[in-house]
Structure formats: C-alpha cells, structure tokens
Amino acid sequence: xxxxxxxxxxxxxxxxxxxxxxxxxxxxxxxxxxxxxxxxxxxxxxxxxxxxxxxxxxxxxxxxxxxxxxxxxxxxxxxxxxxxxxxxxxxxxxxxxxxxx
Numbered sequence: 001x002x003x004x005x006x007x008x009x010x011x012x013x014x015x016x017x018x019x020x021x022x023x024x025x026x027x028x029x030x031x032x033x034x035x036x037x038x039x040x041x042x043x044x045x046x047x048x049x050x051x052x053x054x055x056x057x058x059x060x061x062x063x064x065x066x067x068x069x070x071x072x073x074x075x076x077x078x079x080x081x082x083x084x085x086x087x088x089x090x091x092x093x094x095x096x097x098x099x100x101x
Contacts, residue, residue: 084096
C-alpha cells in the first residue's frame with residue numbers, strides 16, 4: 001500500500017512539474033516575443049533619430065556655408081572700397097571716381 005501511495009505521489013509531482021514547465025515555456029515565449037517587438041521599435045526610433053541628426057547637421061553646414069559666403073562678399077566689398085579710397089588718395093580724386101576707373 002505504501003508503494004502505491006508513493007507511486008501516486010511521484011506521478012502527481014511529475015504532472016505538476018510538467019504543467020509548470022509548460023506554463024514557464026509559454027511565459028518565456030511571450031517574453032521573447034515582447035523583446036523582439038521592443039527591439040524592433042527601438043531600432044525604428046534609432047533610425048529616425050539618426051535621420052533627424054543628419055538633417056540637422058546638413059542644415060547647419062548649409063547655414064555655415066551661407067554665412068561664409070556673406071562674409072566673403074562683405075570682405076570683398078570692403079576691400080574694393082579700401083582700394084578705391086587708396087587710389088583716390090594717390091590720384092587726388094574721390095573714392096567714387098577711383099572706383100569708376
């Protein structure tokens with residue numbers, strides 16, 4: 001009789017472990033699926049962030065190039081005015097006459 005009760009207890013324990021393993025497997029599968037979804041979302045967000053940063057960098061470079069172009073134009077205008085003033089002083093005329101030459 002003891003052996004029958006012991007065998008029944010062992011079978012019951014085995015069934016409990018088996019059921020527990022199945023629910024653990026289901027939970028692990030759900031966790032993996034969730035991790036895959038989270039990773040995909042994070043990759044999408046990272047791609048959008050990189051694209052936004054590249055756009056911002058491009059706009060900054062374009063703005064800097066425009067600023068450099070404006071500075072060059074201003075410098076060229078100042079140099080031309082200075083040259084006209086120097087020529088006028090040497091020739092004894094006005095800067096506008098020297099610029100017209």
